[in-house]
Amino acid sequence: MGPYILKRLLLMIPVLLGITIISFGVMKLAPGDPVSVVTDLNPNMNKEAIERIRAYYGLDQPAYVQYAKWLKNMLMLDFGRSFAPDSRPVIDKIMERIPVTLLINILSMILILAVAIPLGVMSAVKQNSVFDKGTTVFVFVGFAIPTFWLALLLMILFGVKLEWLPISGLRSLTYAELSVPEKVLDLGKHLVLPVFVSSFGGLAGMSRYMRSNMLEVIRQDYITTARAKGLDERTVIFKHALRNALLPVITLLGLSVPGLIGGSVIFETIFAIPGMGQLFYQSVMSRDYPTVMGILVIGAVLTLVGNLLADVMYSVADPRIRAAG
Amino acid sequence: MYADFLRRLARDKLAMVGLCVVAVLFFVAMFADFLAPYPPDRIDVEKILVEPSRDHLMGTDPLGRDVLSRIIHGSGVSLSVGFVAVGISTFIGVILGAASGYYGGLADRIIMRFVDIMLCFPTFFLILAVIAFLQPSIWNIMIVIGITSWMGVTRLVRAEFLSLRERDFVRAAVSQGASDLRIIFLHVLPNAMAPILVAATLGVASAVLVESSLSFLGLGVQPPDPSWGNMLTEGKDNIEIAWWLSLFPGLAIFITVMGYNLLGEGIRDTLDPRLRR
Numbered sequence: 001m002g003p004y005i006l007k008r009l010l011l012m013i014p015v016l017l018g019i020t021i022i023s024f025g026v027m028k029l030a031p032g033d034p035v036s037v038v039t040d041l042n043p044n045m046n047k048e049a050i051e052r053i054r055a056y057y058g059l060d061q062p063a064y065v066q067y068a069k070w071l072k073n074m075l076m077l078d079f080g081r082s083f084a085p086d087s088r089p090v091i092d093k094i095m096e097r098i099p100v101t102l103l104i105n106i107l108s109m110i111l112i113l114a115v116a117i118p119l120g121v122m123s124a125v126k127q128n129s130v131f132d133k134g135t136t137v138f139v140f141v142g143f144a145i146p147t148f149w150l151a152l153l154l155m156i157l158f159g160v161k162l163e164w165l166p167i168s169g170l171r172s173l174t175y176a177e178l179s180v181p182e183k184v185l186d187l188g189k190h191l192v193l194p195v196f197v198s199s200f201g202g203l204a205g206m207s208r209y210m211r212s213n214m215l216e217v218i219r220q221d222y223i224t225t226a227r228a229k230g231l232d233e234r235t236v237i238f239k240h241a242l243r244n245a246l247l248p249v250i251t252l253l254g255l256s257v258p259g260l261i262g263g264s265v266i267f268e269t270i271f272a273i274p275g276m277g278q279l280f281y282q283s284v285m286s287r288d289y290p291t292v293m294g295i296l297v298i299g300a301v302l303t304l305v306g307n308l309l310a311d312v313m314y315s316v317a318d319p320r321i322r323a324a325g
Numbered sequence: 326m327y328a329d330f331l332r333r334l335a336r337d338k339l340a341m342v343g344l345c346v347v348a349v350l351f352f353v354a355m356f357a358d359f360l361a362p363y364p365p366d367r368i369d370v371e372k373i374l375v376e377p378s379r380d381h382l383m384g385t386d387p388l389g390r391d392v393l394s395r396i397i398h399g400s401g402v403s404l405s406v407g408f409v410a411v412g413i414s415t416f417i418g419v420i421l422g423a424a425s426g427y428y429g430g431l432a433d434r435i436i437m438r439f440v441d442i443m444l445c446f447p448t449f450f451l452i453l454a455v456i457a458f459l460q461p462s463i464w465n466i467m468i469v470i471g472i473t474s475w476m477g478v479t480r481l482v483r484a485e486f487l488s489l490r491e492r493d494f495v496r497a498a499v500s501q502g503a504s505d506l507r508i509i510f511l512h513v514l515p516n517a518m519a520p521i522l523v524a525a526t527l528g529v530a531s532a533v534l535v536e537s538s539l540s541f542l543g544l545g546v547q548p549p550d551p552s553w554g555n556m557l558t559e560g561k562d563n564i565e566i567a568w569w570l571s572l573f574p575g576l577a578i579f580i581t582v583m584g585y586n587l588l589g590e591g592i593r594d595t596l597d598p599r600l601r602r
């Protein structure tokens with residue numbers, strides 16, 4: 001176990017370096033640099049002053065020196081200060097937004113697993129039944145529906161017409177006056193639509209994946225053996241088949257992390273949820289480059305961590321991986 | 326072989342539905358000027374936010390413009406973004422995947438590592454970041470979607486090349502002294518076309534989705550030019566009073582994406598005998 005994780009960690013280093021190089025490259029695409037921000041404000045600046053500012057930001061040095069410096073700061077989680085009027089350190093702004101985004105993404109993942117696994121298993125076991133066909137239709141709808149449109153439709157239905165659920169923010173205006181159970185209920189109500197919307201696409205993908213895994217597994221010899229032993233169908237499906245069909249799901253969960261995090265931009269913007277996605281959108285709109293870069297790098301690192309967790313979980317669940325190293 | 330393929334594809338009902346959707350979309354985009362009942366940018370202050378009616382089948386927007394006409398004129402954007410973006414990503418994917426799979430070794434390792442790295446970025450984050458640094462315009466969007474979505478094709482092409490390069494007909498070509506380029510493009514690539522075609526069709530669907538999301542967020546096609554995504558922004562702004570602004574443009578996106586997906590899945594099922602039951 002130990003050597004396997006160590007090997008995975010070592011393999012992460014070149015990928016991490018690559019992430020920073022690409023991020024740095026994206027940053028260099030920006031028209032103008034911090035100097036032009038200053039000279040725009042004060043066009044009469046003399047040449048020496050401009051040179052001093054360039055030197056201050058290290059812009060007079062070759063790109064690789066700038067990159068090395070930037071990387072050093074990044075390793076110490078120093079992403080600089082935001083260009084926004086509050087000019088707070090970028091890392092502080094990101095850190096206070098991360099919990100909300102993680103909460104919603106983790107809830108979505110739980111929902112995806114809780115719904116997609118039974119759905120996939122059932123439609124595989126009853127292949128070509130009405131239930132299976134219905135699931136297939138749902139899967140195709142799930143793949144084709146734009147998340148933000150689904151969000152709008154649900155807001156109109158449950159927020160505007162039926163008035164069952166709030167459509168923006170995480171808390172009601174009266175939040176401070178509520179008792180603790182009421183606060184939880186209030187938060188829960190605000191989370192229903194965002195969590196549902198963010199998990200919808202994943203739900204479709206995961207059910208389809210689960211279905212084809214299960215179809216594959218129930219054709220294996222050991223399932224025939226289990227049936228031949230006289231085990232009842234429930235034991236065959238849920239004990240022998242499901243465990244093997246579940247293994248690849250772990251990998252898919254890891255792979256779905258970038259999609260979920262990226263999707264948070266859309267639903268957090270629509271539902272006015274103060275998470276990392278909304279911060280990213282606001283920073284993009286206001287050209288707050290340091291914050292954009294910080295979130296880009298942190299988002300990629302979160303993905304990497306998600307993949308690592310998935311690999312570790314896989315090796316815990318499947319002894320063959322550990323043996324192969 | 327192609328005639329046989331087309332005959333079998335024609336028997337796949339869902340794929341034909343998809344093909345019809347795509348064909349209708351082309352038709353609508355091409356003849357938008359004739360089909361639209363009103364000019365897409367004609368402002369009518371007496372008809373602001375009119376509900377769907379006989380005169381305006383899909384209602385009007387906050388400036389009194391006809392929603393149906395704007396949807397018809399917005400189809401061109403979705404169509405062209407899908408094709409150009411997928412053209413770019415398929416081109417990059419085929420070149421890198423072929424190099425990786427055919428030559429193997431160091432080139433393979435470097436390219437695959439690069440793919441891993443690109444896949445680490447939350448897709449939408451990378452696209453938004455690049456758009457933030459450039460200016461949002463339809464051309465930039467096509468390019469950005471293209472250069473951030475080639476990784477899947479690369480892996481696919483590589484896998485095809487890995488298995489095809491061991492086949493006898495490739496060895497025969499090598500023994501005849503054919504150049505690498507000739508083998509890659511004339512012998513191996515044509516045999517790998519099927520999965521590439523499927524990936525490209527499905528890729529158009531996802532490019533349409535990404536473009537509409539970007540336009541919805543205000544980072545894509547800029548008003549007053551109509552696109553289905555930026556029309557939905559108006560839907561959101563008027564969500565309490567005008568449901569039709571949210572419903573119809575989204576429906577157009579949904580049907581388009583569904584059409585490409587059905588077509589792509591149909592081609593896949595037709596080409597891959599293992600999936601046929």
